[in-house]
Amino acid sequence: MSDLLVNLYPWTKSLHVISVIAWMAGLFYMPRLFVYHVERVAAAGPETEEIFETMERKLLRFIMNPAMVATWIFGLALAFTPGIVDWGAVWPYTKAAAIIAMTWFHHWCGYRRKDFLAGKNTRTGRDFRLMNEVPTVLMIVIVVSVIARPF
Numbered sequence: 001m002s003d004l005l006v007n008l009y010p011w012t013k014s015l016h017v018i019s020v021i022a023w024m025a026g027l028f029y030m031p032r033l034f035v036y037h038v039e040r041v042a043a044a045g046p047e048t049e050e051i052f053e054t055m056e057r058k059l060l061r062f063i064m065n066p067a068m069v070a071t072w073i074f075g076l077a078l079a080f081t082p083g084i085v086d087w088g089a090v091w092p093y094t095k096a097a098a099i100i101a102m103t104w105f106h107h108w109c110g111y112r113r114k115d116f117l118a119g120k121n122t123r124t125g126r127d128f129r130l131m132n133e134v135p136t137v138l139m140i141v142i143v144v145s146v147i148a149r150p151f
């Protein structure tokens with residue numbers, strides 16, 4: 001098993017980065033959709049609301065959920081590959097903390113989508129604009145942790 005992981009390492013890492021890109025695209029886009037959902041639907045009415053609900057459902061189901069699962073699977077495969085992670089260094093733990101926060105943010109988006117569906121959204125466009133910064137900050141922490149490794 002260890003030999004297999006070592007031989008597959010370049011492929012596992014490629015697939016990890018590909019799924020990360022897809023996941024991040026969704027995490028950046030979903031709060032933007034929520035901003036327009038709040039601000040435009042109030043003016044435009046129920047037909048526009050249906051369009052937003054469909055876009056949000058498809059983004060979550062067909063891009064964000066599969067991409068998150070793939071990122072975790074290939075990321076854990078990398079973590080179990082012998083010789084790749086120096087568990088005595090600090091970076092694996094800063095990266096892990098930011099990944100857990102990113103996964104929390106993913107689920108936060110899922111719950112906000114359900115609020116819209118139930119007609120129970122209480123958040124403003126400004127709230128969603130602010131939350132849009134969360135994945136950006138976490139991405140910077142993750143990439144600096146895993147590539148520059150300053151700690």
Ligand code: HEM
Pocket residue numbers: 013016017020024071072074075076078079080084085099102138139142143146147
């Ligand atoms: C979901 C759980 C995740 C796990 C378990 C995980 C784990 C890992 C591991 C063990 C490596 C290999 C490091 C090496 O080859 O030296 C890696 C590489 C990488 N990860 Fe993750 N990761 C996860 C999520 C993410 C996320 C969310 C991002 C970006 C936002 C990310 C970005 C990267 C990048 C860019 C690399 C390649 C670094 C290089 O050039 O060596 N990972 N990941």
